[in-house]
Amino acid sequence: MMGYYLQLALRTLRRNIVLTSLIIAAIGVGIGAYMTVLTVLLAMSGDPIPEKSGQLFVPQIDLWGPNTRPKGAAGPVRLPDQMTYRDANALMLAHAAPRQVAMYSVQLDVSPLTGAPYSQQGRATYRDFFAMFQAPFKEGAAWSAKDETDRADVVVLGKTLAARLFAQRSAVGQTVSLEGRLYRVTGVLEAWSPMPHFYDVSNNPFGSGEQFFIPFTSAIGHEIDSNGNYSCASLPPPGWTGKLTGECIWLEFWAELPDAAAVRSYRQFLNNYSAEQQHLGRFHWPPLVQLSNVHQWLALEHIVPDEVRVNSLLAFGFLAVCLVNAVGLMLARFSSRASEFGVRRALGATRGDIFMQCLTETAVVGVLGGVLGLGLTALGLAANRASLGGELAEYTHRLTHLDPGVMALTVALAVGATLCSGLYPTWRATRVQPAWQLKAQ
């Protein structure tokens, strides 16, 4: 019978093409607007590391006290979102977590064998970075623990930079000149750019990501400056030594805590560390620490701007209005066919038969509305990118594209929304009293 209902649906839609087009347009425009905004929201608020987002944590310590904490909106206390070298180093040496990394963003000139040098974004970090954040290797591996201890000049390259420097050759074992210093390549990553770059949200979280990684110890040893944020509660001592000993925050720190017991234990460790700093006279306020997993961290840092969330609510409201319009049009459509339904009922159709016939017709309209919505979503995303321009457009393009998942979601949403909005008109169609309809003829 479904084949019959489908046949009837296609015939009926063709018969009244104007009304059909209006219903499809109402659904398509609503879906297009909503999906455009939703795609951006989902891209920006998606879980960048779903397998481990509950196990990776950012520890925060009240480094500056109540008078100089970052001023945030009313609500939870905002603690500094980076660490001083002194604290990061102390935490690393304490080995309180199975895995942990201190790191910072760097920007160095790459000197190829031929051609002029060019600047590349990179990261100084510990070898645990790759396992913690599941950075996949194309070839080779992270540097060894001995390399780290020895502050060796070794590097892991990103796929794009490796291809640019070494073309078809294997990069592992080769040397790369970074800022005039030669680094030995130990590994090359696959294309990897979690969105957002949750491990460093202060430095272009939706950017293209790093193309090289060098040991934190090596970078510190060579006094390679940070390319990221640098905030101080008080004037630091001058020079590189000042950077390492002062109360300026410029390092990101992450710890991997596999279960609730590890989280409790680490939180206690942080409290103890903070209390120790107070005892040593460094802090003159009660210990205050915070431990946030990936989701909590992204929420704390307001990675998804409130405007995006507000836009999605507005777009949903617009979709609701479009669907209400579609309900009205479908009611008109089914009401005009009351005599046909009366005849079908007289000839033996049950209410269920009429319901399925109308619901099938509604579903076909939903699919067509979804296809139109898909096209409008693509246009919407393109318009969104065009209106931003420059780097933001590039970031948004990376974020938002119509992959098979988004396309399937669009059509499914269109069909689902149309079926829901079509339920009342369909139910009304089944209430046609055949005797009254036939008497009215």
Place this chain on the structure above:
Amino acid sequence: MLKMIHLSKVYRTEVVETYALRDFSIHVKEGEFVAVTGPSGSGKTTFLTIAGLLEEFTGGQYQLDGADVHGLNDNQRSRLRNQKIGFIFQSFNLIPDLNVFDNVDVPLRYRRLPGAERRKRINESLERVGLSARAKHYPAELSGGQQQRVAIARALAGGPRLLLADEPTGNLDSQMARSVMQLLEELHRDGATIVMVTHDPELAARAQREVRIVDGQVIDLAAQTRLVENPTSRPVV
């Protein structure tokens, strides 16, 4: 075949009760051709819609082909209607989006018959009414008489036990009306049980028996003996 005993149908509003049928009794035997006549508003159409299980009745008893239909739910009534009753309406009631073939197909679809069986029945029905050549035409492309023939073919396709005709020639000119009546008479001679509602005394005279309704009640049973050529028709006493 069709037996109503002391049937009543009341339409109730907040202020008034209207008896469309009152103490209504009728018995149509298998193979009969009965004309139901009466003035406008007498309850003829209400009788037909109740007989066709399109409406429920308020009181009394109704047996269709030996089965009491009281208490059947909507789905059961629909299935019974589909299997046992064929309708012929005054305004034909063909579905304009469907061609002749597909219009005749409608009741067969709801019986969930296989495609080959449906096609066989449709072709036989169209052959019976002389419209095989018009199977791909749409109702708008047919004359009134042809449309009514399609409606008759649609009524016959399911092999119904009872044909209910509501003013089958009401929208036709005299020539077309005659041809449709001839067809109904042929069907009756072939053994069909037909109940025809009409206000036309000439048409009523062509039936085997006439039942007259006034103010919702049967007031006169005029048993007419008709001489017919077909020996299968029986005179009614």
